Amino acid sequence: MKRLLLYILCLFVWMQAQAQKNYTLTGIVSDSNGMPISNANVQILENNKPIAYSFTNEKGSYALSYNSSKTQVLLSIGHISFEKTKLVIDSKETKKNITLLEKKTQLREVVVKAPQIIQRGDTLSYRLSSFAGKGDYTLRDAMKRLPGIEVTSSGSIKYLGKDISNFYIEGMDLLGGQYNVATNNIPADYVTSVQVLNNHKDAKMDKDVLSDDVAINIKLSKHAKFKPVGTYEAIGGLGSNGGLYQTNGAGMLFKSRMQLLGTFKIGNIREFATDENINHFLNDQLESFGVKLLGNLSSSSAPLKRERYIHPKDYSVSFNLLNKLSENKSLRTNVGYAYSQCNYAYNHKMFLVMVWTN
Incomplete structure (x- = not known):
């Protein structure tokens, strides 16, 4: 009885092997402009399981060899930059060229925030919006919150206890020492950053002279420049x-x-x-x-x-x-x-x- 079962099992395996045939499939994978796509993953699926796979070369060519008892199989082509494509082909088909459509990927929104304080050489820049409060309407109000900067009751500006020597708006000296006109009347939201200029030299003829003067430069936002x-x-x-x-x-x-x-x-x-x-x-x-x-x-x-x-x-x-x-x-x-x-x-x-x- 055991021998009979063994003969039947061997016969079943032999019949299955005879039923499966060897097939070869080649082709080229390209984009909508006819340009070859390299490193595309090409698979033959049977019952949703891969039975053969290959990658396209720099010319977009691929070659697959597989065994199957099915008259039709599923061909799957994927690439990170293109839409995945699946199609049913006859097992006897020996050549199949594929065109992939470019993938449109929706990227997640990324919010990039500028640093609050940036030091570049002798220039220290404060991003004003990072320090200003809701009730800080004028530049004078907002500057009181900047670390290291003091605004006195008279409006005088000091940095680390030292009076500033110059006050600039976009690098230009519009007001001289009467800078209260600017700090009292320019809204805080018109200003992107307040720069502290250490070792400042007002006169170019003194560029080689050591200085411990400190100046302030105001950088304006785009909507406050070039128009009234x-x-x-x-x-x-x-x-x-x-x-x-x-x-x-x-x-x-x-x-x-x-x-x-x-x-x-x-x-x-x-x-x-x-x-x-x-x-x-x-x-x-x-x-x-x-x-x-x-x-x-x-x-x-x-x-x-x-x-x-x-x-x-x-x-x-x-x-x-x-x-x-x-x-x-x-x-x-x-x-x-x-x-x-x-x-x-x-x-x-x-x-x-x-x-x-x-």
Whole structure:
């Protein structure tokens, strides 16, 4: 009985072997332009399982040799840059050229963020948007958040405790020491970066002289350059002494060889006229001429913050223009007018009660 089963098994295997035949398939794989595709994976599948495979050469040619008992097999061609193609072919077919379609791959969105601080030689660049808060509307507000940079109550800028020697906008000195006009009126979102220029030399003739001066250069965003831009604001309300108002606007144009910045402010809510009239590079003249001449005429002041008890009325207008005539020559015009009036009354009474017994 065992011998009979063994004979039957051998007969079955022999019949299967006789049923399978050897086939050869060759061809060329190319793209839609007829250019050959190398390293394409070509497979013969039977019952979804590969029974033969090959890769195309630099001419796009392939050759497969396989055994199959099927009259039809599945031919599969794949490549990383092209759509995968599958088609049914007759087993007796000896040559098959294939055209693959280019694959369109949807890449995932990648957000690349620039570094917050970049050091290149003597230049340190702060990406302003990385430090500015939601309430930081002006450049002056945002610069207060930069590490190592200090903006004083008068608007003076210091780096690591040292006063800056120059203030540039896109490498041009539009305002000199009156840079409060820029920091108070240029919106923070107009500025991409604030650069600290260490060992700065203002004059080219001093390029070989050692310097420990520090300068600031403002880099503007694309939407703030090469076309007129501006800002405006109007505020109104009621106070104990009547109506309160403040209106201000600024127009600016920054080009590669010309810069213009004009401002206008009027209001009675807070003092501002003397602030934009300060020249920070004249160390002994930080206050306006009128303030230095007259001083504080009041005999006493209240033990409160000044803005809590004063009634100001301020006007301020400025026009600043810089034309770059050549690489070493430029013409700058700075004209301004400021008016500041401040009224307040202060009464002080003291009652002293003494009680004693003998």
